[in-house]
Every structure is written in structure tokens, then in C-alpha cells.
Amino acid sequence: MRQRKFTLEENEIPENWYNIVADMPNKPLPPLHPGTLEPIGPEALAPLFPMALIEQEVSMEKWISIPDEVRNIYGLWRPTPLYRAYGLEKALDTPAKIYYKYEGISPSGSHKPNTAVAQAYYNKKEGVKRITTETGAGQWGSALSFACQHFNIDCEVYMVKLSYNHKPYRKSMMNTWGAKVYASPTDLTEAGKKILAQDPNSPGSLGIAISEAVEAAMRDDQTKYALGSVLNHVKLHQTVIGQEAVKQMEKAGDMPDIVIAPFGGGSNFAGIAFPFLRLNFEEGKNIRCISSEPTSCPKLTRGVFKYDFGDTGGMTPLLPMYTLGHDFVPAPIHAGGLRYHGAGVIVSQLLKDKLIEAVAHDNLEVFDAGVLFAKAEGIIPAPEATHGIATVIAEANKCKEEGISRTILFNLCGHGNFDMKAYDDYFEGKIVKHELTQEQINASLAKLNTPEIP
Numbered sequence: 001m002r003q004r005k006f007t008l009e010e011n012e013i014p015e016n017w018y019n020i021v022a023d024m025p026n027k028p029l030p031p032l033h034p035g036t037l038e039p040i041g042p043e044a045l046a047p048l049f050p051m052a053l054i055e056q057e058v059s060m061e062k063w064i065s066i067p068d069e070v071r072n073i074y075g076l077w078r079p080t081p082l083y084r085a086y087g088l089e090k091a092l093d094t095p096a097k098i099y100y101k102y103e104g105i106s107p108s109g110s111h112k113p114n115t116a117v118a119q120a121y122y123n124k125k126e127g128v129k130r131i132t133t134e135t136g137a138g139q140w141g142s143a144l145s146f147a148c149q150h151f152n153i154d155c156e157v158y159m160v161k162l163s164y165n166h167k168p169y170r171k172s173m174m175n176t177w178g179a180k181v182y183a184s185p186t187d188l189t190e191a192g193k194k195i196l197a198q199d200p201n202s203p204g205s206l207g208i209a210i211s212e213a214v215e216a217a218m219r220d221d222q223t224k225y226a227l228g229s230v231l232n233h234v235k236l237h238q239t240v241i242g243q244e245a246v247k248q249m250e251k252a253g254d255m256p257d258i259v260i261a262p263f264g265g266g267s268n269f270a271g272i273a274f275p276f277l278r279l280n281f282e283e284g285k286n287i288r289c290i291s292s293e294p295t296s297c298p299k300l301t302r303g304v305f306k307y308d309f310g311d312t313g314g315m316t317p318l319l320p321m322y323t324l325g326h327d328f329v330p331a332p333i334h335a336g337g338l339r340y341h342g343a344g345v346i347v348s349q350l351l352k353d354k355l356i357e358a359v360a361h362d363n364l365e366v367f368d369a370g371v372l373f374a375k376a377e378g379i380i381p382a383p384e385a386t387h388g389i390a391t392v393i394a395e396a397n398k399c400k401e402e403g404i405s406r407t408i409l410f411n412l413c414g415h416g417n418f419d420m421k422a423y424d425d426y427f428e429g430k431i432v433k434h435e436l437t438q439e440q441i442n443a444s445l446a447k448l449n450t451p452e453i454p
């Protein structure tokens with residue numbers, strides 16, 4: 001029987017997170033205070049995050065050890081399996097060898113608990129009683145709810161209204177783990193009230209929900225805030241994915257030429273790609289790492305590299321990143337986790353330095369890819385994950401045209417079992433090609449009067 005599944009033992013869960021900053025030729029630029037435009041120190045983040053996470057946010061250490069308590073909880077679902085996608089290869093009739101790392105076996109169904117557990121752990125250690133957060137598709141809110149109940153921390157989730165209405169069972173899931181869930185924009189915060197006054201029917205966005213969750217954390221000193229992507233410490237925690245995948249590819253007697261992952265804020269992409277980029281830095285390998293974003297929210301492929309706020313309300317520090325402008329409200333596509341105007345600082349710098357690549361796929365193309373994958377491999381991918389699959393298919397088709405076999409690895413970062421409304425819409429022909437005009441992008445960028453990057 002041919003080997004399809006490559007697994008690791010429980011004691012092979014990584015013992016350290018890999019901090020790519022240590023290896024980057026150009027280090028990320030510092031965050032700026034929005035008032036003074038001076039670089040901010042770590043202490044400026046103290047009202048929002050526990051000190052241990054702030055230290056990780058600015059750390060230059062290459063390896064950061066994973067606490068035993070965190071590894072023990074990881075053991076509920078890690079190490080995750082890596083599969084050879086024979087079914088997909090056959091369906092595409094490609095000479096490419098395709099592998100995928102499957103993060104959907106976590107309790108909440110995506111890669112998000114890798115950082116949620118770590119964040120809840122450090123908050124608990126510093127005596128935090130409550131954590132507020134935002135969630136788009138519901139994946140992050142579920143992961144944090146799961147993690148918080150492990151450590152007896154209250155969890156309050158501002159869920160983008162569009163997803164709240166599309167995915168009622170995500171809310172039930174968060175409630176099961178003891179969290180409170182609000183449809184954002186709410187009238188519970190000033191940021192939410194402001195948006196509702198402008199547009200009572202606002203579908204919400206991640207940027208708006210972040211403003212609400214940050215505000216709620218700021219007004220109570222027992223409460224902190226947690227972010228499910230974008231920040232350096234989140235990307236750091238996700239590197240368990242790629243470290244396992246490197247070992248599993250070795251077990252398969254193979255190494256990827258191309259590593260692919262969908263891109264929202266950059267954490268699952270970082271998670272799988274950074275440990276392979278380490279091989280590029282250390283061993284001179286030439287592994288291409290490609291991020292896949294929606295054409296409806298194309299910050300990497302059509303945005304600008306500039307200082308911008310992480311949220312719509314302009315409450316966060318200014319971060320140097322690829323952005324469409326913090327006012328940009330993406331079209332209500334089903335891949336809620338990819339509806340974010342900006343990109344993480346580290347991945348932005350890597351893209352600027354051409355050490356990684358970015359591509360974009362249309363909303364319709366990704367569902368074609370998702371259904372093809374589900375038929376070929378069984379697992380129904382999350383709408384976010386289908387973007388990565390569309391890139392895999394494009395690369396596998398290139399291999400076929402060129403008559404070359406390449407090894408492709410992608411991160412199947414979550415299943416779509418709570419996203420069947422999205423698939424129904426696709427089958428009913430309700431998902432249409434969505435074009436974003438240059439005028440729309442320019443209009444959003446024109447409002448961005450934040451500092452240029454020299």
C-alpha cells in the first residue's frame with residue numbers, strides 16, 4: 001500500500017517556536033505612536049497584552065521555548081498529520097507531487113488554537129481575568145473560547161455581523177466553551193456606535209470588530225485583548241505547523257519546491273512557511289513560499305507598503321505593512337478570515353524584500369477549487385483555505401504545461417464543516433466573480449494620510 005499519511009509521535013511536538021526575525025536580512029521597522037510618530041516601546045502595549053507576549057512581540061531570539069503546559073494542551077490534537085494528495089494529483093492529471101498539512105483536526109477546526117492556547121496561558125500567568133477579541137469567520141473566536149476555558153478566563157468575542165448571521169453554529173460553539181458573543185458593530189462601544197450611526201446595516205469588518213474589542217479591554221484593567229493573527233507573537237506560535245511539516249516531509253523522503261498558504265493577516269502562512277524559509281536562510285535552499293489572498297481584499301498584490309493602523313477606528317499603534325487603508329471594508333465574501341485590510345509586519349517586510357510571493361484568486365475560482373479538493377481528498381476545506389488550494393492547482397497546472405514535476409506543500413488550515421452556507425450559495429450560483437476597480441482601491445488609499453516608509 002502506498003503511504004498517504006505522514007505522522008509524528010506526541011513527543012515530537014516542537015519544543016520551541018521559531019522566531020524568523022533573528023534570520024531576516026532587513027529587520028521589521030518599529031511601530032509608531034499615532035500622535036508623536038515616534039517609535040513606541042514595548043510598555044505602550046502593556047494595557048492590552050501580558051508582558052510575556054509583548055517580550056515575544058519584540059524578541060530577536062531565534063528560538064523561544066514552549067512551556068510544558070502549552071505543549072500538554074497541544075497534545076490534544078498535535079502533531080497534526082501531513083498527507084500526500086494522490087486524489088488531487090490524479091484529478092489534475094499533473095506530474096506535480098502535492099502534500100498538505102492538515103490543521104483542521106484541532107478542537108475548533110483550524111490552526112488558530114496554536115496561538116490561542118499560548119496567549120491564554122501567558123494571560124493566566126499574569127493574573128488576567130477576562131480577554132476580549134474579535135472574530136471574522138468565527139474560527140479565532142472559537143479557538144480563543146476553547147483556550148480560555150482551559151485556564152478559567154472569561155472570554156468576550158465581537159463577531160463580524162456578516163459571519164454572525166451566516167454561521168450561527170460558530171456562536172453555539174463559542175457558547176459551549178463558555179464565551180459571550182456579540183454581533184459587531186454593537187452599541188456596547190463608542191467605536192461600534194460610530195459605525196452604526198453612519199450605517200445601521202453595516203455588515204461589519206475585522207477592522208471594526210478589533211476597534212470594539214480593544215476599546216472594551218482598555219476600559220477595564222482586569223481585562224486584556226487578544227489578536228488571532230497579524231502580530232509577531234501570533235506568527236511565532238504558529239511555527240509549530242511548519243516545524244512539524246519539515247520533519248514529515250523528511251519522513252516522506254521529499255522536500256517542497258513550493259510552500260503555499262492562504263493569507264488573512266499572515267499567521268497560518270507564517271506558520272507553515274517560516275520554518276522552510278529558515279532552510280533558505282541557513283542552508284541556501286530555494287523554496288518558494290507563496291501566499292494566497294482574495295481579489296476582493298488584495299492588500300499584498302494591490303495594496304501599498306506604508307504605516308497604517310491595525311484597526312478601522314485608529315486605536316492601535318501605526319504598523320509598517322502592506323495595506324488597502326484601514327477604512328477599507330471588503331466585499332462580503334464568505335472567506336471571513338481573509339477580509340482584513342492589512343498584513344502582518346514581518347510578512348510585509350519579507351514580501352518587500354522579495355523573499356516570499358503573493359497571488360490573488362477570485363471568489364468563484366476558489367470555490368471551484370474547494371469542491372474539486374473535497375471530491376478528490378474528502379475533506380471539505382474552509383472558504384479561506386480554498387484560496388491556497390486555488391494556488392496549488394495553478395502551480396500544478398504549470399507543472400503539467402511545462403512537463404516538470406515539482407513538490408508542492410500547502411497548509412490546509414481549516415475545515416469548512418461550519419461553512420456549508422457558503423457552499424450552498426456556490427451551488428445555487430449566488431457566488432459571482434467580484435472585481436475590485438482601481439478607483440475603489442485608490443479611494444481607500446487616498447484617505448490614508450499616515451507616514452510614508454522611506
Ligand SMILES: *Cc1c(COP(=O)(O)O)cnc(C)c1O
Pocket residue numbers: 110111112137139140228229230262263264265266267268269337338382384385413414415
Ligand atoms: C483565520 C483564518 C485564516 C486567516 O488568517 P491568517 O492569520 O492569515 O492565517 C485562514 N484560514 C482559516 C481557516 C482561518 O481560521
